[in-house]
Amino acid sequence: xxxxxxxxxxxxxxxxxxxxxxxxxxxxxxxxxxxxxxxxxxxxxxxxxxxxxxxxxxxxxxxxxxxxxxxxxxxxxxxxxxxxxxxxxxxxxxxxxxxxxxxxxxxxxxxxxxxxxxxxxxxxxxxxxxxxxxxxxxxxxxxxxx
Numbered sequence: 001x002x003x004x005x006x007x008x009x010x011x012x013x014x015x016x017x018x019x020x021x022x023x024x025x026x027x028x029x030x031x032x033x034x035x036x037x038x039x040x041x042x043x044x045x046x047x048x049x050x051x052x053x054x055x056x057x058x059x060x061x062x063x064x065x066x067x068x069x070x071x072x073x074x075x076x077x078x079x080x081x082x083x084x085x086x087x088x089x090x091x092x093x094x095x096x097x098x099x100x101x102x103x104x105x106x107x108x109x110x111x112x113x114x115x116x117x118x119x120x121x122x123x124x125x126x127x128x129x130x131x132x133x134x135x136x137x138x139x140x141x142x143x144x145x146x
Contacts, residue, residue: 012054014061014068026112034118081121
């Protein structure tokens, strides 16, 4: 399809023996919901929404625990699209006593990422692809950047 714009959502999480922690398990369900909603909303505008799920090995996880449960939209972290920040807190199960990624947006801290945050970040990325927003360069004249 000519002129198709591609929105790629990449989600990374630790998988050890086919298992992941409850945080990543909850995020996976939310990401799947968000991708469905984004596809329904953006397809009429000429977008293809692609979801890539990447597995981290235990060795990769131990090198940088904050890579697990990270979401990138067109290469940019979800929290960057939303003006948030990355945090951490002790996890459980497969992760052991390691600190895992949290996301803070407007004072709220999320251990798993709800679908509405993924949808909002996806819509901001779509607006940028359409030339309607330049949040990546923090252009204050664009209302979508706030």
